[in-house]
Amino acid sequence: MAVKSCLVLNRKSAREPAVEAAVRHVREKGIDLRVRIPWDFPDIRQVIDEAVANGAERIVAGGGDGTVNGVTNALVGDGRTPPPAAMGVLPLGTANDFARGCGLPAKNLNECLEIACTAEPRKTDVGRAGSSFFINVTSGGFGAEITATTPVDMKKALGGGAYTVMGLVKAFNLEPYKGRLLVPGEEPVEGAMLFMAVGNNRFAGGGFEVAPKAKLDDGLLDLAVVAHQPKPELGRFVTELKAIDNPDNRYFYYRQLPEFTLEFPSGVHYNLDGEPTRQERLTFSVLPKHLEVVF
Numbered sequence: 099m100a101v102k103s104c105l106v107l108n109r110k111s112a113r114e115p116a117v118e119a120a121v122r123h124v125r126e127k128g129i130d131l132r133v134r135i136p137w138d139f140p141d142i143r144q145v146i147d148e149a150v151a152n153g154a155e156r157i158v159a160g161g162g163d164g165t166v167n168g169v170t171n172a173l174v175g176d177g178r179t180p181p182p183a184a185m186g187v188l189p190l191g192t193a194n195d196f197a198r199g200c201g202l203p204a205k206n207l208n209e210c211l212e213i214a215c216t217a218e219p220r221k222t223d224v225g226r227a228g229s230s231f232f233i234n235v236t237s238g239g240f241g242a243e244i245t246a247t248t249p250v251d252m253k254k255a256l257g258g259g260a261y262t263v264m265g266l267v268k269a270f271n272l273e274p275y276k277g278r279l280l281v282p283g284e285e286p287v288e289g290a291m292l293f294m295a296v297g298n299n300r301f302a303g304g305g306f307e308v309a310p311k312a313k314l315d316d317g318l319l320d321l322a323v324v325a326h327q328p329k330p331e332l333g334r335f336v337t338e339l340k341a342i343d344n345p346d347n348r349y350f351y352y353r354q355l356p357e358f359t360l361e362f363p364s365g366v367h368y369n370l371d372g373e374p375t376r377q378e379r380l381t382f383s384v385l386p387k388h389l390e391v392v393f
Contacts, residue, residue: 101156103186103215104149105133106142106169108161111190117160120188120207129215131158139164143172150182156392157183158214162191163234164372170233170389174224177231177385184390186214192304196234196371199299200314200393214392221387222314225298227370228380233389235302235309236382238360238368239275239293239324274326277362281355289351290326294360296382297322311343311354317386321358323351357383 111117112135124131132154134145146157146169159169166187173181188211189197189204197204204210225232274290281287295302297309297320309320327348335349343352359381360366368375 101215102130102153103132103156103158104146104154105131105158105160105188105211106145106149106165107133107135107188108165108190109135109137111161114190116207117188117190120211123208124211124215127212129212131211131215139168142168146172146183155183156186156215156219158186158188158211160188160190162189162372163193163196164191166196166234167232167371167373170224170371171231174231174385174389177224177226177388181389184219184392186211186217186392188214193302195301195303195305196299197393198305199234199301199312200391202393217392219390219392220315222389222391223298223317224385224388225296225319226381226383226385227296227368228377230370230373230375231385232298232371233391234297234299234371236296236368236370237294237302237308238296238366239291275362275364275366277360277366279321280359280361281353282357291323292326293324295322296320298384311352314391315387316354317384318354318356319358319382319384321351321353321355321382325349325351355382357381 121131121133132149134149136142136145149157157169157173159166169185173183173185187197187202188207189202194204202210227236274292276290279287295308297312299314300307300309300312302308309322312320322342325348338344338347338350342350359379361379363378365376365378368377
């Protein structure tokens, strides 16, 4: 059954014909849908507060994974109390990794918006990284550093190819990130890594299944690490890629944990559901089944 809903729409998508058609589609079905367009990322919280105060029971994140992250953080607040509304998703980004992991029909916006406004919500875990929250994946290491440090002018000039270009340049001077994993009740695990992902859901980076065993309601975060080896063996790397959770692996380290801390004395770039940050120490934990999500 439809409830009063508010579509929080990324302003870059506000005039897209397909978005306008999807809004008309659900309204013609009698669904009470309001549309609000935040001016910028920090404005999302105020828009949602106003929508909830006006009776919205469902907030639909209209945008890419960054918009989903912004709506998640606005709804969760400080994490101490249940969110005031459920969250739906209208996937309008390039990758739409969260929507992909939820099985939403991202190419059919009419259907996605109707699902967001009418389907039964499911209790979903929310990941915490320091003082921020995420619902999909936090990645760190080489890929996140490229994303964070590629000059804006180069991004505009080359588009997505900028990351490939910067990656090739950096690869000639690639240095692993040395640090350690701290799990409550266990001895620290020290090592060097090239890439890591902390998954509440499975996909990141435009459809890469970085956390294949992740589930949105199991109360766990999936930590996947690509370890650095001074003399890489391609054959073993490919073999381990097919069984990344094998405890005997040398290149891939995979754990499912409710809480852990990552320490890197030199700092590591993280991509938090599309939002960049750089940290030397970051603690991850879970708010089990804290947010109702419609998919």
